[in-house]
Amino acid sequence: MGLTTKPVDHTTTEEAIASIYARHRRRRPEFVWVTSPRAAMPFLDGLPTHEDLRRPQFPWPLASDIAAGLSQLRSDLEADYTEPPADRPAPKRKKGDPWPVLxxxxxxxxxxxxxxxxxxxxxxDLFRRLSSVYLPVRAALGPVPVGWYGHQDAYWMAFADVLRRLGLTPLRRQHEFETWAALTRAGGWWWPGEHRCVLVERPVTLRTDPLFVEYGDGWAVH
Incomplete structure (x- = not known):
């Protein structure tokens, strides 16, 4: 899903984002669709960067509210995790050391x-695969405001979904989870402003080895 070039479902994407706006007490925004991240740049003036969100301010911009709400949602989706019974003892390791990757x-x-x-x-594993695509694309743009990657955010959604499907976590905040799941399945990159949301169509070509990403207006990263 995260590497698909299937066209965006505009209706589902807009309804999911409108639901996210409503949760943070904002009205449905004007939706502006563009063909590539590069084409989005003229519409992003004034939107907050990550550096902006680190500085205390009031009222907090919508991007800050969404980021905080999503962080809490992800924590809640993994809360009260139940580890299945083990059929063998775990290997010993020093306290605090990460598990070797296998x-x-x-x-x-x-x-x-x-x-x-x-x-x-x-x-x-999904994060490594997807970030190896969206990080070079973002780097090619230069500094950009805080935004989300739609289908390329699938790494955390897939993990939470597996936990839920296996019955290892309780079904918390079902509506919010389904909203973000729908957005992940249907959408691409998006930047939320207070009254306008800028959305990007998915690329028309995407290859990973070597990386080549091309959008409908011809803008490409490789």
Missing amino acids: PPEQALAAGYPFREVLLQGVRN
Whole structure:
């Protein structure tokens, strides 16, 4: 899903984002669609950067509210995780040391905690794959405001979904989860402003080895 070039579902994407705006007490925004991240740049003036969000301010910009709300949602989705019974003792390691990275089959065979297997094999692996695409694209733009990556944010969604499907976490905040899941399945990059949201169509070509990403207006990163 995160590497798809399937066209964006405009209706589903707009409804999901409107729901996120409503949760943070904002009205439905004007939606501006562009064909590439480069084409979005003229519409992003005045939106906050990550540096802006680190400075105390009131009222907080919408991007700050969304980031804080999403962070809490992700924490809640993983709260009260239940580790399945182990069929073998976990290997010893020094307290505080990270688990060595292993393929899922080897990690299971070695007795890793199941949550660690899922972290390495689902969330972290997807993050590496997807960030290897969106980070070079973002770097090619230069400094950009705070935004989200739609289908390329699938790494955390997939991890939370696996935990829920396996019954390892309780079903918390179902509506919010479904809203972000719908946005991940349907959308691409987006930048939220107080009254206007700028959205990007997905690329028409995406190859990873070597990286080549091309959008409908011809703008490409490779």
